[in-house]
Amino acid sequence: MTTQADSRTRAAHVTGWGRYAPRQVLTNADLERMVDTSDEWIRTRTGIRERRVAAADETTASMGAVAGLRAIHTAGLEPDDIDLIVLATLTPDYWMPSTAALVKEAIGNTRASAFDVMAACSGFVYALATAQAYIGSGLSKHALVIGSELLTRFLDYTDRSTCILFGDGAGAIVLSASDEPGGALGIELTTDPQGAYMIWIPAGGSKAPPSASTIGRGEHFLRMEGRETYRFATKTMATTALESIRRSGLTADDVGLFIPHQANIRIVEAVAKGLNLPMDRIYVNLDRYGNTSAASVPIALAEAVNEGRVQIGDNVTLVAFGAGFTSGAVTIRWTADPTRGRTADDAVQPEDVHVRLPVDWDSVDPIPEALAELMAQPGSVDVPLDDVVPGEPEPVRQPIGR
Numbered sequence: 001m002t003t004q005a006d007s008r009t010r011a012a013h014v015t016g017w018g019r020y021a022p023r024q025v026l027t028n029a030d031l032e033r034m035v036d037t038s039d040e041w042i043r044t045r046t047g048i049r050e051r052r053v054a055a056a057d058e059t060t061a062s063m064g065a066v067a068g069l070r071a072i073h074t075a076g077l078e079p080d081d082i083d084l085i086v087l088a089t090l091t092p093d094y095w096m097p098s099t100a101a102l103v104k105e106a107i108g109n110t111r112a113s114a115f116d117v118m119a120a121c122s123g124f125v126y127a128l129a130t131a132q133a134y135i136g137s138g139l140s141k142h143a144l145v146i147g148s149e150l151l152t153r154f155l156d157y158t159d160r161s162t163c164i165l166f167g168d169g170a171g172a173i174v175l176s177a178s179d180e181p182g183g184a185l186g187i188e189l190t191t192d193p194q195g196a197y198m199i200w201i202p203a204g205g206s207k208a209p210p211s212a213s214t215i216g217r218g219e220h221f222l223r224m225e226g227r228e229t230y231r232f233a234t235k236t237m238a239t240t241a242l243e244s245i246r247r248s249g250l251t252a253d254d255v256g257l258f259i260p261h262q263a264n265i266r267i268v269e270a271v272a273k274g275l276n277l278p279m280d281r282i283y284v285n286l287d288r289y290g291n292t293s294a295a296s297v298p299i300a301l302a303e304a305v306n307e308g309r310v311q312i313g314d315n316v317t318l319v320a321f322g323a324g325f326t327s328g329a330v331t332i333r334w335t336a337d338p339t340r341g342r343t344a345d346d347a348v349q350p351e352d353v354h355v356r357l358p359v360d361w362d363s364v365d366p367i368p369e370a371l372a373e374l375m376a377q378p379g380s381v382d383v384p385l386d387d388v389v390p391g392e393p394e395p396v397r398q399p400i401g402r
């Protein structure tokens, strides 16, 4: 599917951005103590050095709410100015209600319609496209678009081919209606069901309801055919990005910064090659977070802007791929003061955000046993989040292995 903002619809500008990453860090060295792998293998095959792990009291909703409030702070709005919340995730708190509904309450919003979008790692771009359509048609004025994932609770920590890849976190933007040109321009979304069983969680849905035997077989964990997924990503991402750029009336040369889904540095380098671009026009932070699925693009966008990599008037292309197979890209003409996001982390702390629990029910400790054991050992994890110092652009981090 392709869309192009036309002159009859209102433009959707990015006015706010924010991200949240849990404090606990899981390094490649930590994973060496869990499965038959090595820091060297993970770094050279993926570029990942470490990823974040949510604490027992954190959920997809709580992380999404922190990132969402930070984006609202950046936009200079109040939570009740938001009239639409679209949250992308493949790891919701519950099958129902939507995680977006929990976020709405947690951020203190009383008026937004709220729902989830599921398109795996492409989810944030799909959610952004949805919010743009609401704004373009006059249904929304200020939309909060969130990507939030708690993947570490859906991983099999005996499967070295998947457990090394993923991490937890959340990112968000506020899209605001405007009569001025700019904001989200051309959008390209694709879905190829040939890849339906290349990345999937077999059990827990209506086809295979959860039972002792599905759990015994580990069918509630994420499974992936890595090579097929890799092939799809390298084949699709550049063409999806180029179609979005073309729909925007631009060429790749007009785009200042590409923000790809942060899955694997080799995939990112292949996309750079496909677009004939030097790596310094492609943003990379996967070395610090691993693959955070729907959260990866908005976390990267917020960090890129806060680091001064995006300026007013720049064109930025976000591009993602994921289970389905899906892919999505959106090109944005940036119109907001990039310095506005730098106070958001101080302004909104995770301790300030509470997701209401049910009155008479509480889950068991949600942390997978193997992770819980590791995290109980002193000194192995739990370092403060200080990667982007508020107010001071960080030096650009070089991708691994270059």
Ligand code: ACO
Pocket: 036, 037, 038, 041, 042, 045, 046, 120, 121, 122, 160, 161, 164, 199, 224, 225, 226, 227, 229, 230, 233, 263, 264, 291, 293, 321, 322, 323
């Ligand atoms: N440590 C050490 N060895 C490993 C590990 C590990 N963690 N994992 C696999 N291996 C071994 C394999 O067993 C295999 O051994 P063998 O040759 O003896 O059989 C060897 O390494 C090579 O395995 P490959 O799977 O061919 O390795 P590849 O170079 O393809 O890298 C990877 C694997 C990193 C998973 C890669 O295929 C990839 O990144 N694929 C894309 C995954 C992705 O991006 N997923 C995102 C999905 S988005 C979403 O919607 C959730």
